[in-house]
Amino acid sequence: MKRALGALTASVVVFAAVAIPASAGTAKIVWKPCADEQPGYECGTLALPIDRSKPGGPTFELAVNRHKATDPAHRLGVLFVNPGGPGGSGVEFAGEAPQYFSPQILERFDIIGFDPRGVAGSKPVLCGEDLVNKQRAAIYPRTAAEFAKLITVEKQLRADCRARTGPIYDHMSAVDVADDMDALRGALGEAKLSYYGVSYGTLFGQMYAERYGDRVRAMVLDSTVDHSLDTHAFLTSEARAVEDSFREWVKWNQRTASSALHGQNVVKIWDGLMAKAERGELTEAGGSKVPAAKLFEEVGGMGYGPEWLSFSEWIAGLHTGKKAPAPSRAAALGEPVPEPLAASLCSDFNFAIRDFKHYQQLSAAERKNAPHVRSSMLGHAATTACLASPKAVNPQHTPKLRTANKILLLNSAHDPSTPLEWAAAIHGQNKATTALVTYEGWGHRAYPYTTCTKSSTDNYLTDLKVPAGNLHCAAQEPAGADQG
Incomplete structure (x- = not known):
């Protein structure tokens, strides 16, 4: 992926x-x-x-x-x-x-x-960027009302993408x-x-x-x-993968003198930042809020290269309050953007989430498999992107x-x-x-x-x-x- x-x-x-x-x-x-x-x-x-x-x-x-x-x-x-x-x-x-x-x-x-x-x-595939960003901001609903809102946004986004793209969207x-x-x-x-x-x-x-x-x-x-993989197996295996990458990053900090977090209790620092983010209290230098979803996203992305050094610098900055560049930034709103993920993924996977109660059960399973990082944002975004999609033509x-x-x-x-x-x-x-x-x-x-x-x-x-x-x-x- x-x-x-x-x-x-x-x-x-x-x-x-x-x-x-x-x-x-x-x-x-x-x-x-x-x-x-x-x-x-x-x-x-x-x-x-x-x-x-x-x-x-x-x-x-x-x-x-x-x-x-x-x-x-x-x-x-x-x-x-x-x-x-x-x-x-x-x-x-x-x-x-x-x-x-x-x-x-x-x-x-x-x-x-x-x-x-x-x-x-x-x-x-082209989609309106304002709807794309609304969808990304809504993928971790905390209440039944927020879950219903996410489904509405997914329906709007799907309709928008199909209208802009044409019949290939369904194939x-x-x-x-x-x-x-x-x-x-x-x-x-x-x-x-x-x-x-x-x-x-x-x-x-x-x-x-x-x-x-x-x-x-x-x-x-x-x-x-x-x-x-069914929905539960997909989400939990993705969560385990990011948790594993997190633990490997912790080990790297312990053995690497050049790390901004070397010699510190990295797990304790991370857990503290995550708790603050989930309470809505985590800010970067300058006062901008850092939501928990941002931590989910960046810890998963960190493992790709891996990009341990820059990630450690960013986490150290959040911990000390000193300014450090975030690993990525969202683009400006407005223009149509390429967004083929849902059209492809939801044609190949039936990610069935029956209702908010089922969503809560799946989220709890993610957290059980990833106690420090909570969730793979990639896996979570993939499953929620298909909430408003018809059944896959090429199912698992x-x-x-x-x-x-x-x-x-x-x-x-x-x-x-x-x-x-x-x-x-x-x-x-x-x-x-x-x-x-x-x-x-x-x-x-x-x-x-x-x-x-x-x-x-x-x-x-x-x-x-x-x-x-x-x-x-x-x-x-x-x-x-x-x-x-």
Whole structure:
């Protein structure tokens, strides 16, 4: 999941049964230099139906870019990439390929980036920013009246987004994206594809493997989404992940002399700040209030890099009353903003919250699993974003990953967004067709962190060498304090 994101089994059979045949050769991409004139890249678009059940109906333009293999004589094919979200731009991610991937990957593959439908260059979902911010401010209701208000805001936001975006808003599930991926594969003239997906991009990969497993050469799912979780399991596992990241940050403060909180009782300081925020008494230098939701948000975001140093400076400033920059700030109100999360997420997950009493029970379960941080704001925002949505068209189910070659799962042991337990569950459900590599360190995305994670992935992608057993890559202490 990009920082902004994770009837259970029957649906997989339905989706497998209605997989749409490829249409290789029937659609073409006209390649041209990219607008930013980035060396080594070509850009294009592919016209695809908004509703795959109505191939003659309205279409949208799928934005695509390509970085050709630098060693054409030894080219292995195409490597599709996606950074997750939902809402991350695959075109932007592919544009970072020379800095992200090892030279051997760039030599052997055409790197193919695509913006999933509803994202960036592919008919983006747009919503009124005033409603987006109202929704974000209301996701932790304290009373039945506030819960009812949140549902009202969610309904208003959904209607606003659909009106601004058009019919594609109702066709943004991971199954839709998987079908688009296969159409793109066909348009490129490739019999098979390789894939590297991060976070929510792993769900796109899973749906592709379910529907088009015979067209997968290799697939890497880095920071894996578990699509089999119900609402309670999703919320509590997300809460545990952020609590774990908090405890790792506390340990870092204890062993790092350069930290603004080194030598202090960090847990006591944090608990005191959290209690003040929940009473409405926590302020920054200058007098502005810091709500508890801000602490929820920033402690979860801190674990991504991880960004321990800047987070410690901010917490130290709140504790002492001295001014310290907050890790992030909300944008100004007014203009339409890209906001594809709910349209995608609520098409793939039925997050059922029956009423305020049920919401209270779920919140209590979050707190039980995260006594210091209370909640994963990412997980909480994901579930409440779907309060006004219809039932998911691609609801939770145990994935059936069937590919000729094993799928490689990567995950950090201390990931605040897609916890290791999710990857372990996917591996356990698909032992014959997956292999798991665990990075014993911190952060979201495991591939870039160490030689071990990179080499095991690179060797798999290039030579289809699957790591023996469940490989564990040792943690590497971040240089300085912030990384990622």
